[in-house]
Structure formats: C-alpha cells, structure tokens
Amino acid sequence: MGNGLRAALALAARDVRAELRSRTALTSALVFAALVLVVFNFARDPTRLGVADLAPSALWITFAFGAMTTLNRAFAIEKEHGALDLLRLAPMPREAIYAGKLLANLAFVGVVEAVALPLFVVFFNRPVWHVLGPLLLVTALATIGFVAVGTLLSAMAVRTRFAELMLPLLLLPFMLPPVIGAVQVTARLFADRPLSEVSGWLRLLAVYDVVFVTISVLIFPAVADE
Amino acid sequence: MRPSDGSLLTAIDIERAFGARRALAGVSLVVHPGEAVLLAGPNGAGKTTLLRCLAGLARPTRGTVQVHGRALRVGDAASRRHIGMVAHQTWLHDDLTLLENLAFAARLHGMPRPREVAAAALERAGLGARAGELPPSLSRGMQQRAAIARALLHEPDIVLLDEPFSGLDAAACTALRATMTGVVAGEGAVIVVSHQPNEVWDVVTRVVGLRAGRVMFDTPKTDTSAALTSELSELGVG
Amino acid sequence: MIPDRARGLAVARRGQWIAGLGLVLLAGVYIMAQRFTPMEVSQGLAQKIFYLHVPAAWTSLLVFSIVGITSALYLWLRDERLDLFAASSAEVGVVFSIIMLTTGPLWAKPIWGTWWQWDARLTLTLFLFFLFVGYLSLRAAVPDAGERARYSAVVAILGFLLVPFVHLSVYLFRTIHPMPVVLKPSAPSLPDSMLRTLLIAFVVDLVLYIGFVTARYGLGLVAHARAAELEDRTDA
Numbered sequence: 001m002g003n004g005l006r007a008a009l010a011l012a013a014r015d016v017r018a019e020l021r022s023r024t025a026l027t028s029a030l031v032f033a034a035l036v037l038v039v040f041n042f043a044r045d046p047t048r049l050g051v052a053d054l055a056p057s058a059l060w061i062t063f064a065f066g067a068m069t070t071l072n073r074a075f076a077i078e079k080e081h082g083a084l085d086l087l088r089l090a091p092m093p094r095e096a097i098y099a100g101k102l103l104a105n106l107a108f109v110g111v112v113e114a115v116a117l118p119l120f121v122v123f124f125n126r127p128v129w130h131v132l133g134p135l136l137l138v139t140a141l142a143t144i145g146f147v148a149v150g151t152l153l154s155a156m157a158v159r160t161r162f163a164e165l166m167l168p169l170l171l172l173p174f175m176l177p178p179v180i181g182a183v184q185v186t187a188r189l190f191a192d193r194p195l196s197e198v199s200g201w202l203r204l205l206a207v208y209d210v211v212f213v214t215i216s217v218l219i220f221p222a223v224a225d226e
Numbered sequence: 227m228r229p230s231d232g233s234l235l236t237a238i239d240i241e242r243a244f245g246a247r248r249a250l251a252g253v254s255l256v257v258h259p260g261e262a263v264l265l266a267g268p269n270g271a272g273k274t275t276l277l278r279c280l281a282g283l284a285r286p287t288r289g290t291v292q293v294h295g296r297a298l299r300v301g302d303a304a305s306r307r308h309i310g311m312v313a314h315q316t317w318l319h320d321d322l323t324l325l326e327n328l329a330f331a332a333r334l335h336g337m338p339r340p341r342e343v344a345a346a347a348l349e350r351a352g353l354g355a356r357a358g359e360l361p362p363s364l365s366r367g368m369q370q371r372a373a374i375a376r377a378l379l380h381e382p383d384i385v386l387l388d389e390p391f392s393g394l395d396a397a398a399c400t401a402l403r404a405t406m407t408g409v410v411a412g413e414g415a416v417i418v419v420s421h422q423p424n425e426v427w428d429v430v431t432r433v434v435g436l437r438a439g440r441v442m443f444d445t446p447k448t449d450t451s452a453a454l455t456s457e458l459s460e461l462g463v464g
Numbered sequence: 465m466i467p468d469r470a471r472g473l474a475v476a477r478r479g480q481w482i483a484g485l486g487l488v489l490l491a492g493v494y495i496m497a498q499r500f501t502p503m504e505v506s507q508g509l510a511q512k513i514f515y516l517h518v519p520a521a522w523t524s525l526l527v528f529s530i531v532g533i534t535s536a537l538y539l540w541l542r543d544e545r546l547d548l549f550a551a552s553s554a555e556v557g558v559v560f561s562i563i564m565l566t567t568g569p570l571w572a573k574p575i576w577g578t579w580w581q582w583d584a585r586l587t588l589t590l591f592l593f594f595l596f597v598g599y600l601s602l603r604a605a606v607p608d609a610g611e612r613a614r615y616s617a618v619v620a621i622l623g624f625l626l627v628p629f630v631h632l633s634v635y636l637f638r639t640i641h642p643m644p645v646v647l648k649p650s651a652p653s654l655p656d657s658m659l660r661t662l663l664i665a666f667v668v669d670l671v672l673y674i675g676f677v678t679a680r681y682g683l684g685l686v687a688h689a690r691a692a693e694l695e696d697r698t699d700a
Contacts, residue, residue: 003303003336010333018321086317088283090334091303149622156615160605170598170619173591174626177633184637200636208629215625222539222614226284244544244610247695287542 004099007092011100016107025070026111033066033116037123055124056186060179062120063139064146066112071105071150072167075158088224098220102151102213109147113139131189138189138198141205142182145212149174152216155223174212181205233258234294234308234415235384240279241288242272242439249275250286250439259383259413262406262429264420266458267436273419274388276436280417281311281386293384307335310382314389316373318361324348324372325357328379335380343379351375352401367398374405383414390418391425403429423458433458465544467692468685476682483675489668496661517567519666520560521585523673524592525627527557531599532624535617547613548688550620551603552680556673558596564589584634591630595623 019025040058075084087097121128128135150171157166181201188198235257242250250272257263265273278284280291282298282305291298293305318327328344337343348357351371361369370390377385385406391399406416406429420426423433435442435458497515531553538546568586569579580586599619606612 006336007334010330014319014322014326014330017326018319022321083315083317083319085283085311085313086331087334089281089306089309089311090331091306091336092334093303152618152622156602156606156618159611159615160602162605166602166605169594169601173594173598173623173630176591177626177629180633180637204629204632204636211625211629212622215622219539219618219621223618226278226610244608244613247609247691 003091004093004096007090008096008099008103011087011092011097012103012107015101015104019104019108025108029066029070029108029112030115032069033062033112034119036062036065037116037119041123055120055126055190056183058124059117059120059186060142060183062116063109063113063143063182064175064179066116067109067143067147067150068168068171070108070112071147071154071171072158072163075101075154076163084224094221094224095217097224098151098155098217101155102148102216105147105151106144109143113143126190128190131192134189134195135186138182138185138202138205141202141209142178145178145205145208146171146175148209148213148216152220152223155220177208178205181208233292235280235417236292236295237276237280237289238292239289240276240286240291242275242279242284242286244287248439250279253289253436253439253441255280255434255441255444257384257415257417259415260410260431262410262416262418262426262431264418264423264426264430264433265436266420266423266433267442269421270438271436272439273421273436275439277311277386277388277417277419281309282306283311307380308382309384309386310377310380311386312370312374312377312388312390314392316361316369317376318369318373320361323358323360324353324364327361327372328376331376331379337380347375347379348372366393367395370394370398371401374402378405378409383409383412385409385414385416387416387418389420391420391422399425465548465685465688467689469689469693472682472685472687472689474682475685476679479675479677479679479682481675483672483679486668486672486675489671493661493665493668496664513567513571515661515665517564517571518662519669520564520567521589522666523669524557524561524564524589524596526670527553527560527673528592528595528627529624531557531620535620535624538613539617539621544613547617548684549677549681551616552677552684553673554596554599554603554620555680556676558593558600559676560669560673561589561593561596565593582634582637584631584638587634588627588631591627595619595626599623 037058040054040061044054084097088094117128120126150167153170153174154163154167157163157170160166181204185198185201185205233256235255237253237255240250240253241248253272253276255263255276265276267273275284279286282291282293282302293308296305298305318324319330322330325341325344325348328347329340332340332343345354345357348354351374353368353372353375356364356368361372364372370393374390387406390402394402403426406418406426409416410429410431416429418426418430423430430447432444432446434444493515497512531550534546534550534553537543538550568589572581573579599616602619603612603616606615
C-alpha cells in the first residue's frame, strides 16, 4: 500500500512537472474559460435576464468545460509515447496509476478553476469573498466527482480514433449530478441563503464522490490490463 | 529464490485469443540464466504478443507465466522487479529531461536517491553530457540508449527487447549488442524479438521460431548454421 | 467462444420468430388500446400513446440494467458470450429508448402544451438514451475485440451506477422548483382496464426484447464464426 501511494504521488508529480514545462493544456483551458465567461456576458439580453440569474450557471459551465479540455491530456501523453506500458511494467499497482492521474488532473483543473473564479468575479461583478469557504467546499466536491469519472473515461477515450469527441460524449451524463448540485448550492450561496438549506445537495455530492472515486479505482485495472 | 530447475522465466502453454483472433496458441518456453533467446518469425506470428505476455503487460487467456518460479499475475508487483523491457517506442516523456525521465523510473522502483542513480546510469550510457536535455532534441539512437539505461536501472535479470534495433545507427547497434552480452554474462537472460536476425545474431544463443501463434522450432544456436538458416527462411525470415 | 455458424443461425432464426410474434402481439395491443380501453376523460385520444410510451420506458430501464449487470459479470468471468449478450441488449435497448423519447413529446404536446418537461422521469429517459449511445459509440470506436469488451463493460457499469444519482438529482431539483404540471402522466389511481392494457403492453415489449436480442445474439455468433473461418484461411 505504501509503495502504491508513493508511486502514485511520483506519477502525479511527474505529470505536473511536465505540464508546468509545456503549459499547453493549462493555457488552452484558461483561454477557453475566459472566452466562455466573456461570451456568457454578451449572450444574454441585459434587459430581460439579470446577471444574478445567470451567474451560477456561467461559473459552472466555465468550470465544467474548462475541466473537459484538460482531462484528455493526462492519458493522451502516455498514448503518444506508449508510456502506459512503462507504468504497467513498474512494480506499482494499477490502482496507483489511476490515483496518480487523478491527482494530476485535480491539480490541473484546480488551477483552471482558481484562475476562472477571479475572472468570474471581475466580469460578473459578483463578490464572493463572504461565501468563499462554502464556495470552495462545493467546488471541491463537484470537481472531484466529475474529474474522477473523467480520468477513468479519458483512459479509454484516448485509445479511440475520435478521442476529443468520445470523452465529452461519455462524460456528459456523469457531469449532471455534480453540476446540478453545484449550481444549486452556488445560487443559494450567492443569494446569501444559510448553508443548512443546501445540506441535502452537499450530501448528494459527497456520496457521489465516494461512490465514483471508489468504483473508478476498483475498475481501472480492467481498463489498464490487456 | 529460484525454482528447482533454475529457470528465470517459464511460459506454460500460453494462449491468447479473443473472439476469432488467436494470437498465441499453446506456446511453452523455459529460459535459463545465461541465455539470449531470439524470437523470430514473420509479421503477425505473435512474437510481440508473446513478449508482452512474458513481461506481464498482457494477460494470456490460458496458461501461466512464471518468473523465478513464481506465477506472474498481471497485477503482481514483486515479479516485475526482475523484468526490464525495451520496446520499439522509447517511452520517454517529451517534456522532461533525460535525467527527470530516468529519476522517475527509479522512483517507481522505490530506489533511494533516484536522481543520483539516474545520473550515474546516464553517465554509464555515455549520455552524461546530455542529461539535462529534452528527448526531442536528441537523435533516435541517443533516445534509445537512454531508454535502455532506464530499463536496466533496477538491475533486472530478465531483459526483454522488442525490435530494439530499428532506426539505430551502426554505433548504437554495437552498443546495444554489448549491453545484451553484459546482461547474459551476469547470469541474466535476454529475450529479443526481431524480424531481422542479422542484427543480433552474434549475441544470440538460442532461436525460437514462431508462426501463426505457434512455436515452429526451438534450437540452440550451436546447431549447424545451415539447418537453422533453412528453418528460418522457411519461416520467411532473413 | 467456439465458432459455430449453424448454431448461430438457429438461434437467430428462433429470435426472429419470437420477435415476429411480439410484433403481432403489439398490433393486438394497439387494437386493445383503441377499442377495449376506455377513453381518458381529459386527455382524449392522445392519451393512447401512453400505452406505447410508458412500457417502452420501463423496458429501456430494464434493458439498461441488464446491460449493466451482464457487463459486470463479463468483467468477473471473462466469458465472451456475456459481452456479446450485453452488446446485443444495448442495440435493442437504444431502439426502445428512441421510441420512448419520440412518443414522449408526441404525447406531451397536445396534453401539456409543451414538447418537453424536465421532470425526473423524462430526464432519466433522456439520460438512458445518452448512455446507450455512448456505450454503442465506444464499441464502434475500439478496433480490438478484447479491448472493446472491457471498455464497454466499464462504461455500462458506471452508467448503471449513475442512474440512481440522476434520478435523485432531478427529484431534488424538482421539489425545490415545482413546475406546474397540468396533469400527472401516470396517476397512481389508474382504472383497472387501463392498468391492464399497460401491463400487457409491457409484457409484449418484453417479448419483443427477447426476440430481438436473441436474433441479434445469433447473428453475433454467425459473425464470430465467419471471422474464425477467415482467420483459419489466412493462417494457412
């Protein structure tokens, strides 16, 4: 177990170091996030729809699609160089490969969200400081959910011919519960509602995370092994 | 610990099939220390599939592989310490330096002081000066040398090579042959897949011919070369 | 899996008979719905689509569950036949879910005045459709047979686990945002005659499923036998 954890962390560290050097996935995701926010602001009728109504959706669509553009990256690189074999030859359990990729993906998506959030605050003129804690909590819960499934699905999608299409097609249904929950909670936070009102949603998100992280870890060997 | 017959690697009746496709059918092989085995055969014979089963990368649909007498299950970590593999692809990450690439491999094998181990290995491979460079800026020969250094990092006694000579210049080929000889001399074993036996002929001690997923012949190289050559050409191999 | 062309053809033929029977029974259901079931007071003739839509929805959900469970069994037992059965079921299931998705709006428009409603049931049916399409697209995009079986099994299992969450999410969403519903699509207090027709329609759908999946499975066996013949020929 200790060996697996160490290997997973080494893998995550390697992917992060490599990404910091090339910055391709992060740059495209950040540009994309900024674009979505800008388009959202213009793609509405200002007289009909107030910014407040749109804000939670805009934020979460930005997060969700920004995450999608980074997710393929982790496994695409391995496929380019056939290096998944290298990981499978090492004395590390298959689950640790998934765990390492998951941690790396969470780091990347976390960066995208960390940049998109201030941009959101600026573009939508929406203060979030007073609800930052709960907002970070719901963001973490929802993100873990769809990144966990996205990491698993991208391991398969990269081996198909239409990887960029296959991942969104497979992942979209799995984004529904986290995104619905996240938008509901975010909307209430922005409306200064008490946290107790959203405890049901937060619980749903937490259960979703536990179920899907567990199943992804357990089922990854079926994906990785020929 | 070694099994009673002293074998390093044993394949028992390996079969690998899915649906109609049968890549391997009833292949058995025992490899002892000091052997350099050539897996020869035409394209599609199952050489790469067999090598991947021996490496633990592919799970046979029937049969077992044993490493040091211990069954190699695909998820099994302990047996993999004995195995090193060099593939046609280098498996080097393009955004990491040679040193970082090898240090990562060292870390995966749980070696202490990974960066030092990696630096030493690169020195031995004659790549010390280029250790801080990224793979795309190096020739294929140098990349392959780094890949070989990485495969040997954890001092495996079973080294598997899949078409390792393709794209290499003469000097790199010579160096690779020397490395293989070194492993064999150190009581390890080498199994190499090549559809160009000339490249590796001098090092090889035993030839296994495959066709359509079956072993056609399995003879030591000390046989009269005429008989062996004719068997090889029957297989359709140079 | 032993390649056996003759057996495959026999299975396919049997399946076609069962499916044929199912279609005849379906015509019977249609007549039953028209003549022998009372007209619903407020919804009128359009409500008759109910007998097509609701059983299709139930069947889709059942078939999807079968795909999920068979896939899990495949990963555990690694029997290729389980994979073939899961794939065959998915192909039949997607047809049922398309029927469900097209009859839904056809019914909703005259009754509710809108083509679609984001209630728990309809949303779930839409999601089943997406999951089926994802499963079948993945299978089409993976050339290696072993990989295809493993990957699609993983997606099927994940999808199966997703269903309760989708249902819960939409349910929670709806209780917080109650949308005006003119009429409840299937009120618990259904007169016996309607319930009877509904259940019979469901059984007929099951017959259709069994027929089509058997036929598809048989054809899969034939395809497998043909591929094996091709392999043997190229081996020599």
